[in-house]
Structure formats: C-alpha cells, structure tokens
Amino acid sequence: MRTGLTLFEPQPAAGDVPEAFPSPFDELGPHALARRAADAVRAELQAGAVAPGVSAAPLDAPGGGKMFGVLVVREPGGRWGFLRAFSGLLGGQWRVPGFCPPVFDAEARARIEVPGEAEVKALGARAEAFEASAELTTARAALAALGSHQTHEREAMRLRHEANRRERQAERERLLGAALPEPARREALHALDQKSRGDKAEKRRSEAAWEAEQGALAPGLARLERRRRALERLRHAVSRALMRRLHDTYSIPNARGERRPLRALYTPREPPSGAADCAGPKLLAEARAHGLVPVALAEFWWGAPPASGGRVAGAFYPACRDKCGPLLPFMLEGLAVAPPRAFVPPVHAPGALSLVHEDAWLVVIDKPEGLLSVPGKGEALADSVLARLRARYPEAPGPLLVHRLDLDTSGLLVAARAPAVHALLQRQFLHRAVDKRYVAWVDGQVPADEGLIDLPLRVDLDDRPRQIHDPVHGKPALTRWRVLERRGARTRVAFFPLTGRTHQLRVHAAHPLGLGAPIVGDRLYGHEGPRLLLHAEALTFTHPGTGERVTFTRPAPF
Numbered sequence: 001m002r003t004g005l006t007l008f009e010p011q012p013a014a015g016d017v018p019e020a021f022p023s024p025f026d027e028l029g030p031h032a033l034a035r036r037a038a039d040a041v042r043a044e045l046q047a048g049a050v051a052p053g054v055s056a057a058p059l060d061a062p063g064g065g066k067m068f069g070v071l072v073v074r075e076p077g078g079r080w081g082f083l084r085a086f087s088g089l090l091g092g093q094w095r096v097p098g099f100c101p102p103v104f105d106a107e108a109r110a111r112i113e114v115p116g117e118a119e120v121k122a123l124g125a126r127a128e129a130f131e132a133s134a135e136l137t138t139a140r141a142a143l144a145a146l147g148s149h150q151t152h153e154r155e156a157m158r159l160r161h162e163a164n165r166r167e168r169q170a171e172r173e174r175l176l177g178a179a180l181p182e183p184a185r186r187e188a189l190h191a192l193d194q195k196s197r198g199d200k201a202e203k204r205r206s207e208a209a210w211e212a213e214q215g216a217l218a219p220g221l222a223r224l225e226r227r228r229r230a231l232e233r234l235r236h237a238v239s240r241a242l243m244r245r246l247h248d249t250y251s252i253p254n255a256r257g258e259r260r261p262l263r264a265l266y267t268p269r270e271p272p273s274g275a276a277d278c279a280g281p282k283l284l285a286e287a288r289a290h291g292l293v294p295v296a297l298a299e300f301w302w303g304a305p306p307a308s309g310g311r312v313a314g315a316f317y318p319a320c321r322d323k324c325g326p327l328l329p330f331m332l333e334g335l336a337v338a339p340p341r342a343f344v345p346p347v348h349a350p351g352a353l354s355l356v357h358e359d360a361w362l363v364v365i366d367k368p369e370g371l372l373s374v375p376g377k378g379e380a381l382a383d384s385v386l387a388r389l390r391a392r393y394p395e396a397p398g399p400l401l402v403h404r405l406d407l408d409t410s411g412l413l414v415a416a417r418a419p420a421v422h423a424l425l426q427r428q429f430l431h432r433a434v435d436k437r438y439v440a441w442v443d444g445q446v447p448a449d450e451g452l453i454d455l456p457l458r459v460d461l462d463d464r465p466r467q468i469h470d471p472v473h474g475k476p477a478l479t480r481w482r483v484l485e486r487r488g489a490r491t492r493v494a495f496f497p498l499t500g501r502t503h504q505l506r507v508h509a510a511h512p513l514g515l516g517a518p519i520v521g522d523r524l525y526g527h528e529g530p531r532l533l534l535h536a537e538a539l540t541f542t543h544p545g546t547g548e549r550v551t552f553t554r555p556a557p558f
Contacts, residue, residue: 004098005073005292006040007081017080022296023340024280024319024328029528030298035316037070037082038298042314045302050090051098058091059303062512065311066090069279069299073292080295085282088274100286103276104249112249116242123235130228139221146217150210157206161199168192243270250276252327253288255334265326275323284331294335308468309511310460312518312526322462343523345381345407346370353388356412356552361421361545363389363399365413366554369531373404373413389415402426406503408523411438411536412554416544424544429500435540438495439484439556441533442509443526444517446491450482453508453515457501466524467503469511477501479508481515491517494537505534533558 012033022031030038045056045068058064067087074080085100094102130136175188247270250262262276279299287294299319301311311317318340319328329337357364365385367373372384389399399415400422416422428434456474460466468474478498485492493515495505503524510518510525518526520533535556543550 004084004100005075005081005290006037006084007079008036012036012080018296018338020336020338021294021332022338024297024299024324024332025321025340026318026338027343028341029316031072031296033072033080034070034082034296034298037072037084038068038300038316040082041068041070041084042300042302050086051096054091054096056302062304063307065301065303065305065313067279067299067311067317068302069283069297071280071283071287071297072295073287074295076291083283083286083292085279085286087278100279100282103252103281103285104246105251108249109246112242112245116238116245120235120239120242123231123238127228127231127235130231136224136228139217139224143214143217143221146213150213153206154210157203161203164195164199168195240270243273247271247275252276252281252331253285254331255288255294257288258333260330262327265330272323276327278320278324280319280324280328281331284328288331294332305510305512308460308470309455309507309513310463310466310468310525312510315527317463320462345372345376345383347383352392353385356554359545361417361543362402362425363393363415363417364539364552365389365415367405367410367413367536369408369410372407373401385413386415393417403429403500405536406506406532406534408521408532409438409534409536410557411534412539412552413536414539414541421544425541428541432498433541435538435551436497436536437538438497438505439492439535439537440495440505440509441490441492441520441558442515442517443490443520444515445486445489446483446493446515446517448483450480453477453479453481453513455508455511455513457504457507459502465502467501467507469507469513475499475501477504477508479505479514481508490520506532531558 016033018031018033022034029035044050045059048056050056050059059066069085069087071083071085072080073083083100084098086096090096090099094106171192172189175185175192178185180188244263247262251259252262252265253259262271265271266275280297283297284294286292297319298316300314300316302313305311305313319325354366354368355363356366367385372381374386375382375384386399386401389401393399397419399417400419402414402416402422402425405411405413414425416425455469455477456471457467457477458470458474460468476499480496480498482494482496483491484494493509495508497504506519506522506525508514510516510522520526521529521531522534523529523532533556535554535558537556538551538553540549540551542548
C-alpha cells in the first residue's frame, strides 16, 4: 500500500517541473516545486499536527527537533504529487500515518533488535555493576590513600632534608672560616659529608619501601581494571556486531531496479549510526517501491534546534555528506541528476575599494557584503579584498590582511603594508588588545539587555563550513553583546567578540544557549535573505607606527 501520496492541486505546469533531478547536495536550496511541497507540510506542522492525532508539540521541546523531507514524484499516469518522511524515529515510532516507512525489513529487524539490545543492555549493566562494586572501589580507594600518604611522607622528607642541607652548608662555612687544626677541620667536614650521604640513603630506602607498598596493592587493582576493560570491550564488540546485523536488514534500491546491501555502499568502513534512516533514503525507497518517478527532493528542519546548534525551524538543508554521501548517489542511479550547485559570491563591479584610512603603515577598508576577504579556489572566486589591495599597492611584498571577515559580513578590515607591521598588528589580535564592535539585526525578540556568550565552537565535519557548539572538542569562543533597539519581531544588537572563531557571531546569535535568534539573512544558521545583516562597525587598536590608540568606525548600511 502506498504511503501518503499527496497530489498537487492545481497540478504544476510543464515549465514548473525540473528537467533533471536536482542534486540533494545542492547548496542553493531545493527546486521551487519541492519548496511548494515542503510549504504544505510546514503549514501542517505550524498548525500543530504531524499527522491526524499526532501532535507536533514534542518537536518544540529541547532536543525534540527533527529533519523532515518531501519528494516530488510523478505517477505512471502522469499526475504530480509528493511523499513526506522524517529522519530516524518520531515520538519513538518508526511508522507514523502519512509518512514513508523505514527502509529496513521490519520483521527481520524485530527478530534481531529485541534480543540483541537486551544482550547489550545486560552487558552494560554488568559493566556498570562491576564499576560500582565494593571490590573495585575499595581497591582504588586503598591505592589512592596509599599514594596520598606517600606524597605527604615524601614532601615531609624533602623539607627535612632541605633543612639538613642548609644546616650543613652553614656549618661548612663556619668550619672553613674557623681557626682549627687542619686534621680537625677535615674530620668535621667528613662528618658533614656522611650526614649528606645518610639523607640520600634514607631517600633510597624510603623510595624502595614506598615502591614495595605500591607493589603489594597495584597488581590486584590492575587485575580488576583489566576485568572492567574486558567487560567494556565485550559490550562494545556485541554492540558493533548487533549494528552490523541490523544494517544487514537494509536492502537499498536504485532507480534502475537494482539493489545493494547497505554495508556494501560504505565499504571499507562500516555505515555510520543512522545511515539510511534519513528522510531522503526513505522517500526514494518508497517511490521505487510504488513505481513513482522521483522529480525533486527538499529537506528542512522543524522544532527545537539540536544541542550543537546549526539548525533553525523551517530552514532548508542539503543532504548530509557523512550518512547520505555514499547512499543517495546510488539510489538516484538511473535518473538524470543535475550536478550540485555551490554557493558563488555575487559579482561586484570592479573598481577601487572604499578606504576608511590609509598611511605608510596600514590601510583600513570598508568591505562590502558578498566580497571575499582573500581569494578562493578557482577563477570565479579570484576577486577579493586582498586581490584589489595588491592591485592598488603593487610594490613587493604587497599588503597583508591582518584579519578576515566572512563573505556575507560587511565592515572594517585592516591590512598591513609591510610584514613587520603585519606581525605587530596580528600580535594585538592574538592577545585580545583589539576592541571590535559589530552591529546586527537578529530575527527574534531578545528579552535581556546585555550578556556574555561562552559557547566553544568547531567545524561541523558532516556539513562544512557550518560551525557547531561542542563543549568538549570546541575551541573557546566568547562574545559580549548589548541590545541597541527592538523593532517588531527583530532586535538590533551590538556584538563585542573577545575571540575570533569562524562564524562566531552567527552561531552565538542563532544557538539557543546564545541569543536564540539568528542574524537576519543568515543562509547558514537562519533563513535566507537579500543579505546578512551583520556589519563590523568599529575597530580600536594601537597604531604600530605612532604608538597611539586609534579608533576607526563605519556605520552599518542597514
């Protein structure tokens, strides 16, 4: 039985249908017809229903958001419609009325998953019980107490020997200056040397005794730790084996009518967790199962953002490279598929840069939005602030940018006209001796008036160049902010970055632990718009030539 095909009303005209299937990895967003289908699903979600009798409210709970997808299809009779799907489970369920089912064989999975997960949980419980056992905790505590006791004894001996050394040194100096017969002096000095050797011998005896005490306890604890690690390894091995068996319940079809085991598509590595459970594979598999021709795909996020950030309700996202990169190209084999389009900066009219300041040491530029700071790869990305500066100042070695602004950000940039000046200015940026002020409009009402955002960031390895919040592996990122104005559903904010991470202000604005309000026009962390409303408005630093503290400003053009 076909799952949830919705026919377009009215049917699209011939010119509204793409000639080739748009790449699911397209960075410029989905085709207009797929957007039309997505708008219909988003309207239902906005109204509060995932499906009849299934509320959308849990999606708005922290961590409850999810990726949804739609696939425009053509029936054998020529009518156009769309299927819908969600990634992973929804409310703990694989199947929800009106949405595509999972790709795996449900009966085969049930035979494997229930007993397999019970075995993994049992092993996990054994490992946790052993971790908390009196035998292991007592052995760890005993060795830790012994180590603490020995540390105190070692420090006490060190202090005592240090006092003895000072006393001997003072006595040596007294003996060397005293009027004594030489034999008596030598005998007294020899006695002091013997005391020194006695302290060294005491240290050797103590170290040997401490090592013996450790040796009496350490082997027993080591045996217990080996047992603990063996239980952990066993649990991981059984879990990996279970995952392989679960992956073997997936048979992946393509548009030619061929099928391939899921694991074969990821050889030589194993499929990542959740592979083939994204919305895209579910949609394509369902279309194939019912003889529907795939036409265009769109995936969008709905609900609360994930803990790492990087997703905004209602925004479209390309398919993930890690999970779907090896999978979707195979599933689309047999269809005419357009190559993925990458974002290309807008073409700026050639000409002079807008100079804010120029002297023998440096240049301050007001960078327009959409112009790269430095050239990218390829001829289409050759135009940049740096390229234009080097055309203006052709003398070797040419200007050097001290810092950069994102392609989408406008505002003040500083370039040095000599390597020595560049080094001096970069040192100021490195040591946070440069005061920076940005201004932005954010999409939302920010209730507080000011604050500090501390969210470590790293690149999203599955979705470059997006950055995500990672409290464990992320690099420190600090931003002070202050509200300047509130107007309707938007807030004008001044940002004062204390660090200079990639996309720092954009992520700190959008993340729920930051402002929870993406910058207006942010195509990566919010919603597309004519431009990103973020501008580097002011810079203050010590001039490397004069030594004076200087400030440059250029008001935002919005």
